Amino acid sequence: MSSTRQTLKSKRILIVDPLGECLPLAKKLVDENFEKTILSRSFEELLRILTNARATREPIDLLIVSMHLPEFNDADFFKTIRSVYSGAMMSLAESTDQRDLQLRLSGGADDIFVQNSNPELFLLKVECLLTRKILRDQMGLSTYRNEALFLNILAVMAKVLEAKDPNTRFHSEKVSMLATNIAREMGLPEDEIKRVSIAGILHDIGKMGIPESILRKPGPLDPAEREVVERHPLLAAQILEPIEKLKQAVDYIKHHHEHYDGSGYPEQLSGDAIPLGARILHVAEAFDSMVTVKNYAETLLPEEALAEIQRCAGQQFDPFIVDVLDRILRRSGLLVPQANMPTKSLPQLLEEFAV
Numbered sequence: 001m002s003s004t005r006q007t008l009k010s011k012r013i014l015i016v017d018p019l020g021e022c023l024p025l026a027k028k029l030v031d032e033n034f035e036k037t038i039l040s041r042s043f044e045e046l047l048r049i050l051t052n053a054r055a056t057r058e059p060i061d062l063l064i065v066s067m068h069l070p071e072f073n074d075a076d077f078f079k080t081i082r083s084v085y086s087g088a089m090m091s092l093a094e095s096t097d098q099r100d101l102q103l104r105l106s107g108g109a110d111d112i113f114v115q116n117s118n119p120e121l122f123l124l125k126v127e128c129l130l131t132r133k134i135l136r137d138q139m140g141l142s143t144y145r146n147e148a149l150f151l152n153i154l155a156v157m158a159k160v161l162e163a164k165d166p167n168t169r170f171h172s173e174k175v176s177m178l179a180t181n182i183a184r185e186m187g188l189p190e191d192e193i194k195r196v197s198i199a200g201i202l203h204d205i206g207k208m209g210i211p212e213s214i215l216r217k218p219g220p221l222d223p224a225e226r227e228v229v230e231r232h233p234l235l236a237a238q239i240l241e242p243i244e245k246l247k248q249a250v251d252y253i254k255h256h257h258e259h260y261d262g263s264g265y266p267e268q269l270s271g272d273a274i275p276l277g278a279r280i281l282h283v284a285e286a287f288d289s290m291v292t293v294k295n296y297a298e299t300l301l302p303e304e305a306l307a308e309i310q311r312c313a314g315q316q317f318d319p320f321i322v323d324v325l326d327r328i329l330r331r332s333g334l335l336v337p338q339a340n341m342p343t344k345s346l347p348q349l350l351e352e353f354a355v
C-alpha cells in the first residue's frame with residue numbers, strides 16, 4: 001500500500017448512529033482497512049468523544065452523522081458540533097430533496113451521502129473528505145511552522161539589536177513583561193494578554209531599519225534624525241504585516257508612540273481610537289526608558305518615573321492605564337525607598353510585578 005493510502009487508512013472516523021442503520025457503511029470502511037472507525041449511539045456520547053479527542057490531541061478526522069439522531073434537526077446542531085470539532089463532516093440523508101441537502105450543507109456539513117446509494121460512492125466520498133482534511137492540515141502546519149520560525153528570527157534579531165547597545169539591553173523583554181502585567185491587571189482576556197506580550201517583544205523591531213549612527217547618538221537628536229527614528233513603528237508594521245495571525249499585535253506596534261491627546265505618531269490618533277494594546281505598550285515603554293540607566297538622559301527612580309507619567313496622564317498617556325501602572329507598582333513595593341534598589345537590575349524588579 002502506498003504511504004498516502006496508508007495515511008488515509010490510519011485516519012479516525014466516527015459514525016454517529018442511534019438506530020444501527022449505518023452498520024453496513026461501517027462494515028464497508030472496516031473491510032477497506034479503515035481500522036480506526038468507531039461508532040457512537042447518542043449525541044451526548046458524540047460530544048464526549050469529540051471533547052476527549054481534542055483534549056488528548058488524537059482528533060477525529062471525519063465525522064459521519066446519521067439523520068436519525070434526534071438532535072440533528074435542532075437549529076444549533078452544527079454550531080454545537082463545530083464548537084468542539086474542526087475536522088471533516090459528512091451528513092447522511094434519506095432522500096435527494098434539494099432543499100434538505102442544501103440546508104445540511106449550509107449548516108456546516110462538508111458533504112452528504114444519500115443512504116442506500118451505492119456503497120462505492122460512499123467510500124469515494126470518505127476518501128475525498130479525508131484527503132482534503134490531510135492537505136488542509138499539512139498546509140496549516142507548514143504555514144504555522146514558517147510563521148513561528150519567522151517570529152523566532154525576528155525576536156533574536158531584536159535581541160541582537162538591543163545587545164549591541166548597553167542602553168537598550170533587555171528593553172523588549174522588560175517592556176513586554178510590564179505590558180503583560182498591566183494587561184493582566186486590567187482583566188483582559190488571555191488571547192489579548194498574549195498579543196500584548198508578543199507586541200512588547202517585537203515593538204521596536206522597526207529600529208533594524210534605522211542607521212546605528214542615529215540610534216546610538218549620545219546627545220539629543222536633530223529634527224531630521226528624529227524624523228528618521230519616528231519611522232520605526234511603521235517599519236515594524238511593514239516587516240510584520242505578512243503574518244496574518246499577528247494582525248492585531250501589529251496594530252499595537254504600529255501605534256505604540258501615539259499620544260492620548262493626538263500629538264504622537266505615526267497617525268496622530270487620539271483617545272480610544274488608539275488600539276488599547278498600543279496605549280498599554282506606550283506606558284510600559286515610557287516607564288522602562290525612564291528607569292533604565294543610559295548615557296544620554298537622566299535615569300529616574302521608579303517613583304520618579306511614575307510621577308512623571310502621572311503628570312502626563314491625559315495628554316501623552318491613557319489615564320486609566322496610568323492608574324493601573326500605579327496599582328501594580330504600589331503592590332510590588334517598588335515605590336518604597338530601599339537602600340539596595342539602585343543595584344537591582346530592572347529585569348529583577350519587573351519580575352516582582354508578576355502576580
Ligand SMILES: [Fe+2]
Pocket residue numbers: 203204232256257285
Ligand atoms: Fe518605540
